[in-house]
Amino acid sequence: MNTPIHYTVGPSQLYPTVVAHIQDALDLNIMSISHRSAQFLEIYHDTSNRLRHLLTLPPAVHIFFVGSSLESMERTIENCVQEHCFHFVDGAFSAKWHQFALELGKKAQKIEARDGEGFHLDQEIPADTELICITQNETSTGVAIQPAAISGLKDRYPDKLIAVDTVSSCPFVTLDMTKVDIMFFSPQKGFGLPAGMGVLLVSEAAVAKTKEMQKKGATIGTYHSFLSLLQSEQVDQTPETPNVLGIYLLGKVCADLQERGIELIRDQTRAKSKLIYDTFSAHSRFRPHVQVPDFRSDTVVVIETPAEAGEIIKGLRSRGIIVASGYGKRSNDQIRIANFPAHDYSDLKEWISSI
Amino acid sequence: MNTPIHYTVGPSQLYPTVVAHIQDALDLNIMSISHRSAQFLEIYHDTSNRLRHLLTLPPAVHIFFVGSSLESMERTIENCVQEHCFHFVDGAFSAKWHQFALELGKKAQKIEARDGEGFHLDQEIPADTELICITQNETSTGVAIQPAAISGLKDRYPDKLIAVDTVSSCPFVTLDMTKVDIMFFSPQKGFGLPAGMGVLLVSEAAVAKTKEMQKKGATIGTYHSFLSLLQSEQVDQTPETPNVLGIYLLGKVCADLQERGIELIRDQTRAKSKLIYDTFSAHSRFRPHVQVPDFRSDTVVVIETPAEAGEIIKGLRSRGIIVASGYGKRSNDQIRIANFPAHDYSDLKEWISSI
Structure with missing residues (x-):
């Protein structure tokens, strides 16, 4: 065989280059270096830059590394919803996201598509909605939502935050981050990397919302609150010891995709x-x-x-x-x-x- | 050089065998297999068994894989403390754990050791304490607490849950898990593995506490609540796509340590x-x-x-x-x-x- x-x-x-990059990582002792060392800071910086370039992200967008895309779902609710969120549900993962919001005690509303169908996003969204959650590419059903429809939503609802799951479509899909506040994906899908990491892109408006929630005494989590992630990002680090190899490989593969x-x-x-x-x-x-x-x-x-x-x-x-x-x-x-x-x-x- | x-x-x-295990993982396509496949379930099962054997964990102890030990700290508070916890603080990481509890809205008390000193754990602990948090090995100060003192604590406070951070001492240190409810560590330290994972050991009593909290309407998190982790553990899986390579390597290195x-x-x-x-x-x-x-x-x-x-x-x-x-x-x-x-x-x- x-x-x-x-x-x-x-x-x-x-991705075809990954094996060689892992070999390089071993030769360079990447898996032994401290996550507070100058060498790691360079890797972090390089990966952020290459990802920003590949996905044409504006400089104001924050790039956070977390454990998985399920974590991205949880942290997004925790950091952007005081009370009300609204979910477009077109499969098992969007349903899970809605369920997470309920489990976190939020008043989470949803609209459900028929199996195998998606949304044009032309529905009326309740006025008290703080965050709109969209699963752009449903890994369970193979349903996609057009990026243009997502951008259009922000034009209609400029005061609401919009979070989009592109877990299994990025980097084929990237979104206009001036029209979206949160976007997240998993490198073990479109980037062809080993699993064990999630990437979470966050706008200034989303961070401002987190700050506002914190002021009001809401629980926004601890080491992976947007504010903690932001503080570490500013010095090219993560709050915890991260998946150093994963961050290294992501930067390398971003460069390879860009070159191709x-x-x-x-x-x-x-x-x-x-x-x-x-x-x-x-x-x-x-x-x-x-x-x-x-x-x-x-x-x-x-x-x-x-x-x-x-x-x-x-x-x-x-x-x-x-x-x-x-x-x-x-x-x-x-x-x-x-x-x-x-x-x-x-x-x-x-x-x-x-x- | x-x-x-x-x-x-x-x-x-x-650990000296890791490079060869990574090579095997590449040869066996471990980084491409589905985390819901029979092959992954076998890896999960094998790693759990080998870890249980190495650390002489009783069968009733649950083994959960999470993103980092900071996550273990957060999830432990979230899943075991309705209101009151008590922290022995002997350095920066134990202080961080106490801080996490405050950020999660808990009434977290602490006792602080002088710099470079630890605890014999003979202090009186407030009666309303639900969870006692101990950093057995403080990576910031090099202070350790004797495992015997930790076991003694359970004899004095059989009704309180005890959580112990052995992040940088395990597997040199393992604890009598009949005297401890939570123990966690990071494989990138004592196991000599690449970073990007945390291991969280949880007793039945801790799970019972989480269930009780859920009944009372407390927020226990979502995909990484103890109940969600437990449900996945029972079918040799994790709620999210995990660090498959990390779980594979941990099992291999446990076997190597056991053999040595x-x-x-x-x-x-x-x-x-x-x-x-x-x-x-x-x-x-x-x-x-x-x-x-x-x-x-x-x-x-x-x-x-x-x-x-x-x-x-x-x-x-x-x-x-x-x-x-x-x-x-x-x-x-x-x-x-x-x-x-x-x-x-x-x-x-x-x-x-x-x-």
Whole structure:
């Protein structure tokens, strides 16, 4: 059997340069250096800069490193919602985010899309909403929300904070951070890195909200409150001992993606997603789960494979192709195929038509 | 220059087998597998078992993987304190833990030791205390508290929960978990692993307290509440996508330490710490920061080097020996030397007497 290729939705295939970067990290003792050393500060600074460049983030946006994207969800609620938030729910992860807000004692409202559908975000949002939560790319359903719709929301609701989960779409998707206050993602998906870190982008307006909440005596958490993260960010550090290797590798892969050309990567991503959607739209027994083209994710494609998911996954695995099962209750009748920068068009073409 | 040896207090020198284990992890695609796959469940199970064996943990103790030991501090307060906790403060990290409790809105009392001193834990503890917090090994001051004193505390206060930070002493120190409810540590210290994870050991009594708090409507957090961590632990998983590589490596290094012999490692640790303390007790200008032998940490040794810390660190660095500066304000007049299982007696002997 050839070395398998992982089309799982994250963790997924490592970006091709990662193995060499890990070797360099070992040679340079990156895993032994102190997280308060000048050498680490340089790594932190470099990774922040390269990420800012790759995602074209304005200088005012803060870049925080946390433990996972579930942590990003929790900290966002904790630091930006005194009482009221509003959630667009289009799958299991957006539902979880809403649930987190309830568990943190917030008055969390939601609107739910039908399974396999997303939002144009044209709904009326309650006036007392402090934070609007949007899952731009639902890893469970393969539903995406158009970035333009998200930008439009800020124009309609300039006084509300907007938080967007791009966990499994970034860096294919980046958002106009003048129209969004929070954006977060996980490097083990679109960046092809080992898991164990989350990246949380935060606007000045969101930090101002946290300060206001703190003044009012709200609980905003401790070492990972936005204020604590901010204080450390200003000296190129994290409050805790972070995933030093993860931060190092993220910077290296950002540079690699930049060099390859992020717009080229986006074109390639669209070409690959077209190949997958076209293949299954023309299939005799299977079809894409998301029917409305505007709601189709380019980076996580969910395919309806009634009662055959297990067989397909097994068959592909025997050929060295690893795809994900459907999420939760859909594990038997859906498969999910990741389409990240680490995935190659010709590799994909070789097996996709044989299903 | 030879390959440097890191005697920093964590991140520190990698355990000698780690490089080979990382190579294996790459060969086995460990960084690409899904955290919901059978392969990951096996890794999780294996690591838990090996850690339980190494630290002789009773079967009833839960093993949770979190992001860092600062997270362990926060989650412990969040999940075990409705109102009142009591903190033994013998340095910067125990002070931080107390501060976290205040930030989470708890009525947190403390007793502070003089700089360089610890506790025999014979103080009277307020009757309304729900959780007693002890920093067994203070990474900032090199102060340790005797494990026997900690066990004795439970005999005096059987109805109170006891949480112990062994961040920089485990696995040299393990505690009798029938006398302690929470114990946590960071693998980048005594286990010689890359940073980016915390390990949190939790008793049934602590979980019962969390359940009771939840019933009373307290906020216990979301994805990393003890109840959420417990639910995932029962199926050999974590709520979030975890540091898969970190969990894999921890299991491998636990096995290596076990094979080498944990009691032998402890003897070697004591021999090395004796060498360091003896050397500096006999030194003309420098001396151990902690004077009372009972309060001296074996794994983090702090040395008073008035006004010379920078020079010493620089001089050692030129010879490939990396030690840590004093913590915070003591960075100019103290150095800190880690003494972990990754550190070899003869390597240490070669340079320690030359200072």
